[in-house]
Amino acid sequence: ICGPDSRAAELEGSKAFAKEFMKRHQIPTADYQIFSTPEEAKKYVLNRGTPLAIKADGLAAGKGVILAMTEKDALDAIETIMVKRVFGDAGKRVVIEEFLQGEEASFIVFTDGFNLIPMPSSQDHKPIYDGDQGPNTGGMGAYSPAPVVTPEVREKIMQKIMIPTIKGMAVENRVYKGILYAGLMIKDGEPWVLEFNARFGDPETQPLLMRMKSDLLPVLEAIIAENLHEISIEWDNRAAVCVVMASSGYPGSYEKGKVISGLEEVEGLPDVQVFHAGTAWRNSQIITNGGRVLGVTALGDTIPDAISLSYKAVSKITWEGVYYRKDIGRKALKKN
Known part of the structure; x- marks a missing residue:
């Protein structure tokens, strides 16, 4: 099987785990707090102020993040996630983050737990309506490459995020093998992690696979065999x-x-x-x-x-x- 085991996949399965992991390994991400009760979460919002990002801790089909621009938005989001349980048990806890501004990008790597091969950059379009308006979806479209990921930004993503993440998971005895997706915010040339996915991103994968000229199967086999360093991948420049x-x-x-x-x-x-x-x-x-x-x-x-x-x-x-x-x-x- 090519993919992370359940312990490694917690990088996606629990936003709280991912945030704590990034804090331990000094991986750039937004300031945050984790809450297990709606009362504590609402109290924090009233003290902190908005805008904020309110996130269901667990898996929510790409819809568990609510960007709260006003205090009412934030309180309603907590009610939706933790009280009404719109996302089921994924809403047992919430992560409340500072609101990062910039331009989003997606960055995905193949990894055998020790070696990494980055894919070209891409950018998703989460909100349902034109101009990035309306509620978030699983993704309404994507393109590759993403101009916001310059060669300099790409190097920072690898050195500050992707490599430390794979090394950190190995140190914590959660060796991560498979495809690791980082949803990023790029601000003033610096990348910040919004989320990790333990898989290909959808719809970013569609343009990426269109650009991948090499066969995918040998890459997946190399991940399983932990010899990804012996593989090279050819990409279409288009x-x-x-x-x-x-x-x-x-x-x-x-x-x-x-x-x-x-x-x-x-x-x-x-x-x-x-x-x-x-x-x-x-x-x-x-x-x-x-x-x-x-x-x-x-x-x-x-x-x-x-x-x-x-x-x-x-x-x-x-x-x-x-x-x-x-x-x-x-x-x-x-x-x-």
């Missing part, structure tokens, strides 16, 4: 963009069973791949079967080229109630 097509109503309630049309038209487009997420096969038709339904991904010589091609493909696919953001990749254009 950019890639993924636009997530979702069901209307997501990340809230949504209907399933809508017939998807246009997929056959996209099959003929070069440098385009449609990754299926929330789909099913019924009565010889492909139908919607989830919130995030498709990840339409394209390669291009530049990010604008990849954006254009991905949206060209998106325009050919439809179903009743389809929704997608219209601004995936726009941040990269501002950087360029």
